Amino acid sequence: MIKDITIGQYFPGRSPVHRLDPRVKILLALGYIVLLFIAQNAWGLALGVVLGFGAYVISQIPLVMILKSLKPVVPIIIFTAVLNMLFVDGEALWQWWIIKITREGIHTAVFMAVRIICLIAGTSLLTYTTSPIALTDGIERLMNPLKRFHFPVHELAMMMTIALRFIPTLIEETDKIMSAQKARGADLETGGLMQRARALIPILIPLFVSSFRRADELALAMECRCYRGGEGRTRMKQLHMGPGDFAACGIILACIAGVVALNLLLP
Amino acid sequence: MDTIMEATKVSFSYDEAPEAPLVLDDISLTVRQGEFLAVLGHNGSGKSTLAKHFNAILLPQKGRVVVGGMDTADEEKLYDIRQTVGMVFQNPDNQIVATIVEEDVAFALENMGVPPAEIRRRVDDALRSVGMYEYREHAPHQLSGGQKQRIAIAGIIAMRPRCIVLDEPTAMLDPRGRAEVMKTLRELNREHGITIALITHYMDEAAQCDRVVVVDRGKLLMDGLPREVFSRVEELKAVGLDVPQVTELMHSLRRAGLPVREDIITEEECAEELCRLLGKGGTA
Structure with missing residues (x-):
C-alpha cells in the first residue's frame, strides 16, 4: 500500500522529448511559462495550446495524464474563473440583484482557465519525461554560475540526490515499523483525527532515530570514498547538447516570437 | 611479500x-x-x-x-x-x-x-x-x-x-x-x-x-x-567464540576417545576423516 507512492511521476521512455538534455528541458519549461504569460489574445494562447499538445503527442505520454496532473488545481481554476466572471466590468449579459455576468468576464475567465491548464500540463510534462536524478543534475548545472556568489549549489544537489535515494528505503522501513507496532496492538486505522495523529507517534520516533543512525553511517561511508564537497569534483556522465536540443530551443523561441507578433498584429 | x-x-x-x-x-x-x-x-x-x-x-x-x-x-x-x-x-x-x-x-x-x-x-x-x-x-x-x-x-x-x-x-x-x-x-x-x-x-x-x-x-x-586457530577449541569458547561445526564435531569425537585429527575445518575433510574412521572400524 504505502509502497505504491511514486516520486516525481516519471514515465521512462525513449521519445525525442525524453532524450532532451535536462538543462534544456528545464529552460524550455520556463520558456513555455513565459510564452503563456505574454500571450494577450486568443490566437497567442491557441499557439501555446497547440505547442503543449504537440509536446505531449511527441513524448508518447498518455493524454489521460494531463487530466491527472490537473486534478489538484481544479478548485483553483474554478475559483479564478468564477471571480473573473463576476468582477470584470463590461457589457452585461445576465443580471440578478448585484450579481452581473459580462461578456468580457466570460472571455477573461475562459482565457485564464486555459492559461492555468496549459501551465500545469506543460510543467508536468517536464517531470513526466525527466528522471528525478537527471532533473537534479540539470538543476545543479544550471545553477552553477551562482557558485560565484557562494550559493551552495553542489550541497543542494547532493541533498536532493540523497533524499531521492533514501525515500524508498525509508518507506520500506515505515512499513516495517507499522507492522511491528500493529503486531503489538497499535490501532492506526480507527478513531478521530487527533487519535490517529497520536497513533503515528510510535511510528515516527523509531523512524527518526533510525534516520539519524543511517545519516551517521552514510557520512562515514562517504568520507571513506574521499568525499570532500564539490571542490575539484568531476562527473562520469557529461551532458551534451544534441541537434534535437537546438531544434527544441528554436521551436520555443519561434513560438515566443510568434506570440509577440500576434500581440502586436491583433490587438 | x-x-x-x-x-x-x-x-x-x-x-x-x-x-x-x-x-x-x-x-x-x-x-x-x-x-x-x-x-x-x-x-x-x-x-x-x-x-x-x-x-x-x-x-x-x-x-x-x-x-x-x-x-x-x-x-x-x-x-x-x-x-x-x-x-x-x-x-x-x-x-x-x-x-x-x-x-x-x-x-x-x-x-x-x-x-x-x-x-x-x-x-x-x-x-x-x-x-x-x-x-x-x-x-x-x-x-x-x-x-x-x-x-x-x-x-x-x-x-x-x-x-x-x-x-x-x-x-x-x-x-x-x-x-x-x-x-x-x-x-x-x-x-x-x-x-x-x-x-x-x-x-x-x-x-x-x-x-x-x-x-x-x-x-x-x-x-x-x-586450522591452527580453530584447533584451539577450548580457548576460543572461553572468549565467547564458536568454532566451525565440523571442527566442533571432531573435537567432541576426540574427547569421546576416538583417534581423529583436530585441525579439520572443511566439510570435505570432515567427511574424509569420518570415512577413514568408519573404514577402520569396519575392517577391525
Whole structure:
C-alpha cells in the first residue's frame, strides 16, 4: 500500500522529448511559462495550446495524464474563473440583484482557465519525461554560475540526490515499523483525527532515530570514498547538447516570437 | 611479500579520561600484500575499532598505524590512505549514495577528480569484477542485500585500492547473500591480488581465509592459519567464540576417545576423516 507512492511521476521512455538534455528541458519549461504569460489574445494562447499538445503527442505520454496532473488545481481554476466572471466590468449579459455576468468576464475567465491548464500540463510534462536524478543534475548545472556568489549549489544537489535515494528505503522501513507496532496492538486505522495523529507517534520516533543512525553511517561511508564537497569534483556522465536540443530551443523561441507578433498584429 | 598495513603497539579508547577502559590495548598486527585475513572477535572485542584505524577514520592514541608506507596520523596523506585502503560497512543500504547503481560506483572517482572517460572505464571494470554489470542501470532499492553489498564493494574497487577492509559485511545478509559476497571477495583476492581484511563473527567465513586473527578485549589473542586457530577449541569458547561445526564435531569425537585429527575445518575433510574412521572400524 504505502509502497505504491511514486516520486516525481516519471514515465521512462525513449521519445525525442525524453532524450532532451535536462538543462534544456528545464529552460524550455520556463520558456513555455513565459510564452503563456505574454500571450494577450486568443490566437497567442491557441499557439501555446497547440505547442503543449504537440509536446505531449511527441513524448508518447498518455493524454489521460494531463487530466491527472490537473486534478489538484481544479478548485483553483474554478475559483479564478468564477471571480473573473463576476468582477470584470463590461457589457452585461445576465443580471440578478448585484450579481452581473459580462461578456468580457466570460472571455477573461475562459482565457485564464486555459492559461492555468496549459501551465500545469506543460510543467508536468517536464517531470513526466525527466528522471528525478537527471532533473537534479540539470538543476545543479544550471545553477552553477551562482557558485560565484557562494550559493551552495553542489550541497543542494547532493541533498536532493540523497533524499531521492533514501525515500524508498525509508518507506520500506515505515512499513516495517507499522507492522511491528500493529503486531503489538497499535490501532492506526480507527478513531478521530487527533487519535490517529497520536497513533503515528510510535511510528515516527523509531523512524527518526533510525534516520539519524543511517545519516551517521552514510557520512562515514562517504568520507571513506574521499568525499570532500564539490571542490575539484568531476562527473562520469557529461551532458551534451544534441541537434534535437537546438531544434527544441528554436521551436520555443519561434513560438515566443510568434506570440509577440500576434500581440502586436491583433490587438 | 610486502607489508601493506602495520599497527604497532596501538592503544585506543573512545573516552578521553585516563582511567577509561581501553578498546584497543597495545595491539600490534602486520598484514602483508595479497593476504586474505579474517579478524574474529566477540561483540565489543574491539575488532571494528581496529578496522577503523586502518583507513584513518580513527587515529591511535598510543602507537602508530602505517598503511602502504604512510602514517595514518599524517593529515596531508588522508585521501591517499583512503584510496589505498577501502572500507566496506555492515549495512549496504547506508553506504550507497546515488539512485542508480553505476552512479554510485562512480561516486568515489568523481570525488577524486578522475576524468569522465576514465571513470566510465573503471566503473565498468569494477561492476564486472563483482558480477553486477547487468544491473548497472538499476535503482539500489530494487536489488537484494547481497547484490547491494556487492555494489558497495564495487564502489570501493573502482578506487583501485591495494587493500579492502570489510566490517562485518555479511552480518545483515541471508545465507545466499553471504555466499555471494564471500565468493566475490575470494575472486578479488585471487585474481586481482587485492588484500582483504574481513572482520566477522561467522566461523565458516573465517575458515575460508588464509589467516585468522582473534581479538578479545582489545588484545590480540591468536594469530595463525585457520586450522591452527580453530584447533584451539577450548580457548576460543572461553572468549565467547564458536568454532566451525565440523571442527566442533571432531573435537567432541576426540574427547569421546576416538583417534581423529583436530585441525579439520572443511566439510570435505570432515567427511574424509569420518570415512577413514568408519573404514577402520569396519575392517577391525
